[in-house]
Amino acid sequence: MEGVLHQIISGIATGSIYASISLALVMIFLATHHINFAQGEMAMFSTYIALTLIQAGVPYWGAFVLTLVFSFVGGLVMQRTLLEPLARAPVLASVGAFLGLLLIFNNIAGWLFTYTLQPFPTPFGTGAPILGGMLSRHELGSTAVTLVVLTAVWAFFRYTKLGLALRGAAYNPVSSRLVGVPVARMLALGWGLAAAIGAIAGMMVAPIVFLDPNMMGGVLLYAFAGALLGGITSPLGAVVGGVLMGVIENIAGAYVVGTELKLTTALVIIVVVLVVKPTGLFGKALASRV
Amino acid sequence: MADAAPILEAKGLHAAYGPVRVLHGIDFVVNTGGVTALLGANGAGKTTTLRAICGMVRSTGDLMFDGRRINNLPTEAIAAMRVGHVPDGRGTFMELTVEENLRLGGYTRRDSIEPDLERMFGYFPKLKDRFRQQAGTLSGGEQQMLAIARALMIKPRLLLLDEPSFGLAPLIVREIFGIMKQIIATERTSILLVEQNASLALTVADMAYLLETGKIVMSGSAEEIRRDESVRRSYLGY
Ligand SMILES: Nc1ncnc2c1ncn2[C@@H]1O[C@H](COP(=O)(O)OP(=O)(O)O)[C@@H](O)[C@H]1O
Numbered sequence: 224m225e226g227v228l229h230q231i232i233s234g235i236a237t238g239s240i241y242a243s244i245s246l247a248l249v250m251i252f253l254a255t256h257h258i259n260f261a262q263g264e265m266a267m268f269s270t271y272i273a274l275t276l277i278q279a280g281v282p283y284w285g286a287f288v289l290t291l292v293f294s295f296v297g298g299l300v301m302q303r304t305l306l307e308p309l310a311r312a313p314v315l316a317s318v319g320a321f322l323g324l325l326l327i328f329n330n331i332a333g334w335l336f337t338y339t340l341q342p343f344p345t346p347f348g349t350g351a352p353i354l355g356g357m358l359s360r361h362e363l364g365s366t367a368v369t370l371v372v373l374t375a376v377w378a379f380f381r382y383t384k385l386g387l388a389l390r391g392a393a394y395n396p397v398s399s400r401l402v403g404v405p406v407a408r409m410l411a412l413g414w415g416l417a418a419a420i421g422a423i424a425g426m427m428v429a430p431i432v433f434l435d436p437n438m439m440g441g442v443l444l445y446a447f448a449g450a451l452l453g454g455i456t457s458p459l460g461a462v463v464g465g466v467l468m469g470v471i472e473n474i475a476g477a478y479v480v481g482t483e484l485k486l487t488t489a490l491v492i493i494v495v496v497l498v499v500k501p502t503g504l505f506g507k508a509l510a511s512r513v
Numbered sequence: 514m515a516d517a518a519p520i521l522e523a524k525g526l527h528a529a530y531g532p533v534r535v536l537h538g539i540d541f542v543v544n545t546g547g548v549t550a551l552l553g554a555n556g557a558g559k560t561t562t563l564r565a566i567c568g569m570v571r572s573t574g575d576l577m578f579d580g581r582r583i584n585n586l587p588t589e590a591i592a593a594m595r596v597g598h599v600p601d602g603r604g605t606f607m608e609l610t611v612e613e614n615l616r617l618g619g620y621t622r623r624d625s626i627e628p629d630l631e632r633m634f635g636y637f638p639k640l641k642d643r644f645r646q647q648a649g650t651l652s653g654g655e656q657q658m659l660a661i662a663r664a665l666m667i668k669p670r671l672l673l674l675d676e677p678s679f680g681l682a683p684l685i686v687r688e689i690f691g692i693m694k695q696i697i698a699t700e701r702t703s704i705l706l707v708e709q710n711a712s713l714a715l716t717v718a719d720m721a722y723l724l725e726t727g728k729i730v731m732s733g734s735a736e737e738i739r740r741d742e743s744v745r746r747s748y749l750g751y
């Protein structure tokens with residue numbers, strides 16, 4: 224019984240990292256109706272930036288903030304230069320473009336930083352695990368950071384004028400323009416935010432799995448499954464789904480399919496959701512726009 | 514009522530969707546503080562005219578707003594000049610609440626919009642009851658009221674209304690036009706009202722134009738248009 228509890232608690236810890244990427248995917252999906260398959264690789268690239276800064280002697284939290292700024296600006300510039308032309312492209316063309324982007328980030332990271340696994344520091348210390356040995360300090364710290372970030376993002380969207388304009392632009396670009404919202408700028412801002420949220424996930428997961436250009440492959444798959452499970456149109460659903468995926472991964476790995484096959488649980492969830500309930504737990508069918 | 518200089522003047526206005534030409538050089542004015550009705554059957558080009566004003570479709574010729582040429586400016590720039598648009602299909606932000614719809618309407622405002630929210634509830638008490646509700650759950654009539662209130666939140670110098678009667682039961686239409694008369698009497702705005710329902714539009718307008726397949730075929734005071742024999746037969750049905 225205690226074993227199960229342990230799996231659940233540490234599942235919530237990794238799940239909260241998946242939840243960040245799920246949220247980033249949903250944010251982009253709501254605004255563009257495209258899945259940014261490169262979201263994970265962008266996060267990985269950001270994490271290398273953080274590592275480079277830390278190795279250059281910048282203190283951890285300084286490097287953390289600088290990486291967020293870099294990622295935000297990077298996402299913004301990417302949207303304006305590469306992705307705006309894709310906005311009206313057919314679905315298959317954009318899937319191809321996003322997969323291409325994924326490979327490009329992966330290859331550039333490999334070329335710049337090599338494919339060797341590199342340890343990534345944790346700011347939370349490496350002392351004895353807590354909660355009766357169930358949770359490492361890093362797991363607790365990263366869960367707390369993720370929680371703070373997700374709450375801040377939620378408050379931003381819910382309570383600020385800019386957050387409202389971002390939501391309006393995503394849901395109904397035509398009406399948004401008619402009330403004066405600069406929709407193109409909002410899209411770029413959304414990309415910047417998603418990239419920054421992804422960067423946090425990257426920096427939080429790297430101390431657990433080590434940093435290498437393929438670090439986010441599995442994470443993206445779980446996050447995508449989580450986003451679908453929660454409902455690809457629901458930011459809250461994305462967070463819940465992401466956390467659930469962490470728990471499901473652990474339980475399945477420990478008791479059902481074994482650790483070698485646990486990635487397949489993500490694929491199974493993706494298929495089951497798409498077949499049984501494509502809108503996920505919290506999602507709604509997309510309202511058609513007139 | 515109408516002052517000397519018109520707030521909006523179209524001269525030889527052409528508009529096209531790519532190769533599909535819809536407006537073939539039309540002239541009309543909206544007087545400052547006045548209500549101009551643009552009448553015409555389905556497909557005449559009424560919605561396209563409003564879209565041209567808001568930069569949603571490319572146009573040539575002249576569109577003068579407050580003495581400045583505004584053809585093909587970005588839509589959000591037109592909104593920033595305080596042109597309110599109640600679009601074809603109402604343009605409801607379905608996923609957002611009634612409150613959020615209204616707040617987005619006030620997006621360009623720098624001053625406090627709280628008093629205006631209250632003012633909107635004065636015109637549309639039904640919206641107050643549904644303040645925190647998702648706008649997608651409103652009835653058609655309520656969404657039309659929301660669209661008008663959203664456009665008023667911009668404190669429009671010019672208000673464009675695209676068939677506010679469309680698809681609504683007669684009783685609701687009467688309610689909405691009753692409120693519109695109240696708005697016309699109270700707000701300091703100029704209005705371009707697009708309607709298929711000519712007799713209804715002519716009860717609130719002071720000037721009217723008749724559009725047929727992209728050309729203005731008749732214009733005059735609302736009174737003159739109402740009395741015209743051919744308009745009566747083709748558009749007013751008596
Ligand atoms: N997006 C569009 N693309 C191409 N043609 C259009 C488009 N919208 C409207 N039209 C055409 O333009 C003409 C005028 O349409 P519209 O302005 O909507 O008329 P109205 O509002 O008077 O009913 C119609 O023939 C219509 O088919």
Ligand SMILES: [Mg+2]
Pocket residue numbers: 559560561601676
């Ligand atoms: Mg129309």
